[in-house]
Amino acid sequence: MKEDALKIISDSIEAVKPEACVKRALRDFSHEGNIFVLAIGKAAWRMAYAAQKSLKGKITQGIVITKYQHSAGPIKNFEVYEAGHPISDENTVLATKKALEMTEKLTKNDLLLFLVSGGGSALFELPAPGVSLTELMAVNNSLIRSGADIVEINTVRKHISSVKGGRFAKLISPAKIFSLVLSDVVGDRLDSIASGPAYPDSSTSQEASEILKKYRIDLSENALQAVQKETPKVLDNVSSQIIGNVKLLCESAAKSAKKLGYTPKILSWSVGCEASQIADMLCCIARDSDLSDFSFKKPYALILGGEPVVNVTGNGLGGRNQELVLRAAIKIKGLENTVVSSVGSDGTDGPTDAAGGLADGNSFNEMVNCGIDPAAYLKNNDSYHALEKSGLLVKTGPTGTNVNDLIILLHR
Numbered sequence: 001m002k003e004d005a006l007k008i009i010s011d012s013i014e015a016v017k018p019e020a021c022v023k024r025a026l027r028d029f030s031h032e033g034n035i036f037v038l039a040i041g042k043a044a045w046r047m048a049y050a051a052q053k054s055l056k057g058k059i060t061q062g063i064v065i066t067k068y069q070h071s072a073g074p075i076k077n078f079e080v081y082e083a084g085h086p087i088s089d090e091n092t093v094l095a096t097k098k099a100l101e102m103t104e105k106l107t108k109n110d111l112l113l114f115l116v117s118g119g120g121s122a123l124f125e126l127p128a129p130g131v132s133l134t135e136l137m138a139v140n141n142s143l144i145r146s147g148a149d150i151v152e153i154n155t156v157r158k159h160i161s162s163v164k165g166g167r168f169a170k171l172i173s174p175a176k177i178f179s180l181v182l183s184d185v186v187g188d189r190l191d192s193i194a195s196g197p198a199y200p201d202s203s204t205s206q207e208a209s210e211i212l213k214k215y216r217i218d219l220s221e222n223a224l225q226a227v228q229k230e231t232p233k234v235l236d237n238v239s240s241q242i243i244g245n246v247k248l249l250c251e252s253a254a255k256s257a258k259k260l261g262y263t264p265k266i267l268s269w270s271v272g273c274e275a276s277q278i279a280d281m282l283c284c285i286a287r288d289s290d291l292s293d294f295s296f297k298k299p300y301a302l303i304l305g306g307e308p309v310v311n312v313t314g315n316g317l318g319g320r321n322q323e324l325v326l327r328a329a330i331k332i333k334g335l336e337n338t339v340v341s342s343v344g345s346d347g348t349d350g351p352t353d354a355a356g357g358l359a360d361g362n363s364f365n366e367m368v369n370c371g372i373d374p375a376a377y378l379k380n381n382d383s384y385h386a387l388e389k390s391g392l393l394v395k396t397g398p399t400g401t402n403v404n405d406l407i408i409l410l411h412r
Contacts, residue, residue, distance in 0.1 A: 001410050005341040005358050008256040008301070008408060009394065013345055015252035016403050018043045018117070018182060021243040022050035025180050029055070033109040037062035037078070038099050040124040041117030041194060042085070042346045043182050045071040046400035048078055048115060051180075059113075063102055065095040065123045067348075070398050086144060086351070087137050088125040096126045096163060106175035114177050118184025118346060118402030120194025121154055126162040128229070130222030136160060139217060146215040147311035149272050150185055154195040158231055159208040160223055161195065165231030168197035169238050177238045183245040184346075184402045186270040186306045190240050198238050201231035246270075246305035246404035249345055253406055257301035262410065264301045271306030271407070275324035278308055279340065282409045283331035286338045289411050299337075299412040307404050308342075316382020319350025321405055325357035325392065326383040330374050333364035337412035343394050346402035352384050354393040356405070366390045 037059050039048040044066040052059055052075055062078040064071065067085040074080065081095035103112060127136045139160065143153045158165030169177055177198045185192045190199045205228050212219065212227070219227065246269045254264035271278060285302065288294060296302065308320045318326075321342040328340035343349070343356030367374050367390040377386035387393045 011256035012253035039115035042119035043117035128226035164195035165201035262301035269305035275308035279327035314380035318383035321356030322383035329359035
C-alpha cells in the first residue's frame with residue numbers, strides 16, 4: 001500500500017507539471033509587439049523554459065527568479081537568479097531589482113508575460129521605503145512560525161513591500177501584463193498567490209494591522225507607516241489565467257487511485273486547518289471503517305488538498321506534511337491495511353529536502369525500534385528527524401511545480 005501511495009503521488013504531481021500547463025495556455029497566444037517574460041516562484045524555471053519553447057524565439061528578454069537548486073541551467077534570452085525561500089534574502093532583492101530594470105523600459109506596445117507560481121512571495125521582493133530587509137525577513141519568519149495561514153501572511157507581506165499587492169503592475173504601466181498562474185493558494189485567490197504583484201488587491205491596511213496584532217508581531221515605526229499605505233484596488237493593464245491548481249492535483253490523484261483498484265473520494269481541496277486536526281480526522285475515519293453503515297467502500301482512497309498549518313513551539317526540523325504524517329503514525333498505531341501520506345507538490349516541505357512522508361500501522365513501532373519517542377519528537381516539531389531515522393520520508397526532489405499539498409488515506 002505504501003507503493004500505491006507513492007504511485008498516486010507521482011501521477012498527480014506529473015499532471016500539474018508546468019510544462020504541460022504553460023503549453024496549453026500559450027497554444028493560441030499572440031502579440032505583435034515585444035514580449036518580455038518574468039517568471040517567479042518555485043516553478044519559475046520550468047515555466048520559463050516551457051514559454052521559451054512555445055513562443056519559438058519571440059521573447060525579447062526574460063528573467064527567472066526561483067528558489068536555490070530549483071533551476072536547471074541557462075535558457076536562451078533569459079537571466080536566471082536563485083534566491084531565498086521561504087524567507088527572502090539579499091539575492092531576492094538583487095534579482096527583483098534586475099527585474100525592475102528590465103520592466104521599467106517597457107512601453108504601451110510591449111507585453112510582459114508574467115509566469116507566477118508558489119513561492120513567489122518570498123522570491124520576488126523589494127521592501128517598502130524605510131523597511132529594511134532584516135526587518136522584513138523577521139516579520140515573515142514570525143508569521144510563518146505563528147500558525148498564520150497563507151492569506152494572512154501575504155496580507156502583511158503586501159503592505160510592507162514595493163512590488164506586492166498590485167504595486168508591480170502599477171510600476172510598469174502602461175505596458176500590459178498577461179499572467180499565467182500556477183496556484184498554491186486555497187481558493188485560487190489571484191490577489192494572494194505570490195502576494196498578487198500584478199492583481200488588484202482586496203486586502204486593506206486595517207486587515208494587515210489586525211493580523212499583526214492577532215499574532216503579536218511588532219514593527220518599527222517605518223514599517224508601521226508602510227502598512228498604512230493602501231495597495232492598488234484597480235488596475236487596467238493586467239489580465240490573468242489560472243493554469244494549474246490543487247483541484248487538478250486532487251482529481252489526478254483520484255484517477256490514479258481508481259486505476260490501482262481503490263474507490264476514490266475527494267473530501268476537499270481547500271483544507272487550511274492545523275495539520276494535527278487533519279491527521280486526527282483521517283485516523284478516526286480509518287478506525288471506523290469496519291462499521292456496518294460506513295460511508296466509504298473498501299478499498300478506498302480519501303484525498304484532500306490544500307495547505308495545513310502548524311503552530312511551531314519547538315526547535316526541531318520539519319514541515320506541515322511531515323508533522324501531519326508523524327501525528328498520523330501515532331494515531332494509527334497497530335491499525336492494519338492503512339496508509340496515510342502527505343506531501344508538498346513542490347517536493348520541498350518547509351525548510352527540508354523532503355516532500356513529506358507516509359506512515360502505516362507499523363510505523364510507530366518502527367520509530368520506537370530506531371530509538372525514537374514519536375510523541376517527544378512531535379512536541380518538539382522535529383518530524384523530519386523522526387521520519388528520516390525510520391525511513392518514512394518521501395523525497396521527490398524539486399518537482400518544478402507548486403500547487404499546494406496532497407494528503408491521502410488508503411485503507412483496505
